Amino acid sequence: MQVFDAAASAATLDPAAMMQEFAAGDPRMAALVEMMQAQRAQPCNDVAAPDERDELIVEMSARLDAAEARLTKMTRIARQLHEAGRAASQRLSNLAAALGACGLCWGDDPACLGCRGRGRPGMVRPDPQIRAELFGAQSPAREAAMHSH
């Protein structure tokens, strides 16, 4: 008890010593104390008055909010574009299958690994099911098939 009292009375008299004591046990506290001491030793030269500092904080805070809002909006747009691209690609792929075309290049790319540039519509037998889904029962292929049998 005596030891505690002596230590307490010595420490409580000196704020700097108290801060050192706080900092001793906790690294985050140590960083904070270091920051506070640095700030006291060298008052911010960039911004003179506390009012200006407050204004700066408010402005920076507003800019951060605006940036976050923009980021949220951009993320949403990117997601929508990705989804739209995926849907369009799927639809185009189905159309290629329904027309018997190369789904990779539609016959436009001589270097195409799927068709070597020969994949224009009609290259392969159209997929009857996809064709029916896209064009309905009245699709030319279905009609031709019905007439020929």
Ligand SMILES: [Zn+2]
């Ligand atoms: Zn191709």
